[in-house]
Amino acid sequence: MSESRLIELKKISKVYSIETLETHALQNINLQINKGEFVSISGASGCGKSTLLSIIGLLDVASSGEYFLAGHDASSLDRDERARLRNKEIGFIFQSFNLISDLTVYENIELPLTYRTDLTDKEIKEIVLQSLETVDMISRKEHFPSQLSGGQQQRVAVARAIGGNPSMILADEPCGNLDSKNAESVMCLLEKLHAKGATICMVTHDPQSAKRADRSIELFDGQVVSDETTTERGSTETALT
Numbered sequence: 001m002s003e004s005r006l007i008e009l010k011k012i013s014k015v016y017s018i019e020t021l022e023t024h025a026l027q028n029i030n031l032q033i034n035k036g037e038f039v040s041i042s043g044a045s046g047c048g049k050s051t052l053l054s055i056i057g058l059l060d061v062a063s064s065g066e067y068f069l070a071g072h073d074a075s076s077l078d079r080d081e082r083a084r085l086r087n088k089e090i091g092f093i094f095q096s097f098n099l100i101s102d103l104t105v106y107e108n109i110e111l112p113l114t115y116r117t118d119l120t121d122k123e124i125k126e127i128v129l130q131s132l133e134t135v136d137m138i139s140r141k142e143h144f145p146s147q148l149s150g151g152q153q154q155r156v157a158v159a160r161a162i163g164g165n166p167s168m169i170l171a172d173e174p175c176g177n178l179d180s181k182n183a184e185s186v187m188c189l190l191e192k193l194h195a196k197g198a199t200i201c202m203v204t205h206d207p208q209s210a211k212r213a214d215r216s217i218e219l220f221d222g223q224v225v226s227d228e229t230t231t232e233r234g235s236t237e238t239a240l241t
């Protein structure tokens with residue numbers, strides 16, 4: 001496997017079964033994502049974007065196929081190993097922010113770090129303050145989520161996602177609930193993180209946001225139907241295999 005390969009999906013399928021209804025959310029997905037790539041994922045509602053992100057982020061498991069994350073075979077990991085890898089290597093940003101309402105901004109960012117056995121209290125404090133600095137929210141650290149605007153809440157969610165210095169950021173419609181100004185500020189943050197070397201997978205329905213990634217993947221009915229790399233000149237080349 002290539003040294004720079006972070007994600008490798010081989011014939012990944014996901015079937016949800018509820019009573020007699022079977023939904024084939026993902027069908028035979030083959031996908032490789034290298035370290036440092038900024039990938040956008042788009043497609044109609046229900047085509048499997050969030051399902052794909054949950055599998056990549058070890059929040060869910062595929063029904064069949066193989067998934068290697070940084071060379072680890074995801075199916076060989078037990079629950080604790082998956083949780084540890086997820087907490088250390090992956091930062092999540094959701095459309096609905098998902099902050100904990102009775103924790104302050106500071107505590108929301110601190111919480112996932114407290115599960116890290118490799119960090120001291122002092123290091124955790126430094127990371128929280130540094131992350132808040134990055135998203136320009138230090139002045140609101142004692143506020144509760146309900147006391148913040150949507151854009152500010154999403155910036156806190158970005159701070160939480162980047163706190164543990166994950167190798168990968170998974171963002172599911174991170175600008176979906178934001179007006180254009182706040183969406184722009186979150187997109188700029190993602191671009192900055194990418195420039196610093198983070199690998200980013202971003203689900204978006206907005207073609208303008210998708211173009212800012214350096215690779216655009218489109219799903220249709222649980223399958224990859226287009227995979228294009230945006231070159232520096234802004235043109236695209238197809239990378240479907």
Ligand SMILES: Nc1ncnc2c1ncn2[C@@H]1O[C@H](COP(=O)(O)OP(=O)(O)OP(=O)(O)O)[C@@H](O)[C@H]1O
Pocket residue numbers: 016017018023024025043044045046047048049050051052
């Ligand atoms: N937990 C679940 N149980 C049963 N079916 C599910 C579950 N999660 C998703 N599905 C189904 O799987 C399919 C893919 O869902 P998914 O959430 O991945 O779509 P999506 O592309 O993210 O859509 P959207 O743009 O609306 O967020 C849908 O048909 C959905 O109804």
Ligand SMILES: [Mg+2]
Pocket residue numbers: 049050051172
């Ligand atoms: Mg979704």
